[in-house]
Amino acid sequence: MKFFIDTANLKEIQEAHELGILDGVTTNPSLMAKEGIKGKANIIAHYKAICDIVKHGDVSAEVISTDFASIVKEGEELAKIAPNIVVKVPMIKDGVKAIKYFADHKIPTNCTLVFSAGQAILAAKAGAKYVSPFIGRLDDVSTNGLSLIEDIVNIYEVHGFQTEVLAASIRHPMHIIECAKIGADVVTCPLTPILQLLKHPLTDVGLSKFLEDAKKME
Numbered sequence: 001m002k003f004f005i006d007t008a009n010l011k012e013i014q015e016a017h018e019l020g021i022l023d024g025v026t027t028n029p030s031l032m033a034k035e036g037i038k039g040k041a042n043i044i045a046h047y048k049a050i051c052d053i054v055k056h057g058d059v060s061a062e063v064i065s066t067d068f069a070s071i072v073k074e075g076e077e078l079a080k081i082a083p084n085i086v087v088k089v090p091m092i093k094d095g096v097k098a099i100k101y102f103a104d105h106k107i108p109t110n111c112t113l114v115f116s117a118g119q120a121i122l123a124a125k126a127g128a129k130y131v132s133p134f135i136g137r138l139d140d141v142s143t144n145g146l147s148l149i150e151d152i153v154n155i156y157e158v159h160g161f162q163t164e165v166l167a168a169s170i171r172h173p174m175h176i177i178e179c180a181k182i183g184a185d186v187v188t189c190p191l192t193p194i195l196q197l198l199k200h201p202l203t204d205v206g207l208s209k210f211l212e213d214a215k216k217m218e
């Protein structure tokens with residue numbers, strides 16, 4: 001299972017990268033705005049900076065257009081920033097058409113804002129490289145987000161779709177562990193749940209005892 005970090009914060013991307021477990025990055029307009037990025041030139045420079053840190057992993061850059069022609073124009077511009085850019089396209093009618101266009105032109109896409117198995121089937125049929133079902137936002141409205149991941153993994157397996165299931169909107173370490181059990185291809189999450197995976201009180205207690213006993217050998 002691949003680990004992507006879901007942030008536009010360069011410090012956090014660098015920290016996850018240095019941990020040696022980072023396979024890619026996902027961003028969205030809200031995450032970019034949170035970093036105070038404004039204007040086309042700065043947006044492009046920021047994506048370039050992310051791609052420079054994560055040279056060998058996919059970096060999702062989201063279009064903000066909603067009609068076919070503009071999505072294609074914007075996506076083609078984003079794709080030129082670096083070879084590892086993946087164009088993130090919303091699950092809307094013109095988005096599906098654009099995903100098909102990009103697939104035909106060898107531009108990888110990540111179909112975002114997916115909340116149902118039907119939407120995931122359309123994304124795969126159109127040729128998306130990744131589909132992003134949002135677990136946390138479904139949980140927020142009393143719907144089981146992990147069940148959706150399981151459904152999509154099964155459907156893609158049965159039909160041999162190549163689209164990778166990128167579990168998004170992850171809120172805590174159990175989401176990551178459950179996604180691993182279900183067979184999600186990728187999880188994207190903020191730095192905190194990734195670091196929370198490290199933690200176990202017995203590890204801390206065990207290590208301090210080992211270090212204490214090690215002093216007896218000096």
Ligand code: E4P
Nearest residue numbers: 006026027028137168169170
């Ligand atoms: C996915 O790619 C999205 O950027 C992200 O996972 C959304 O997460 P949120 O629901 O925590 O905003």
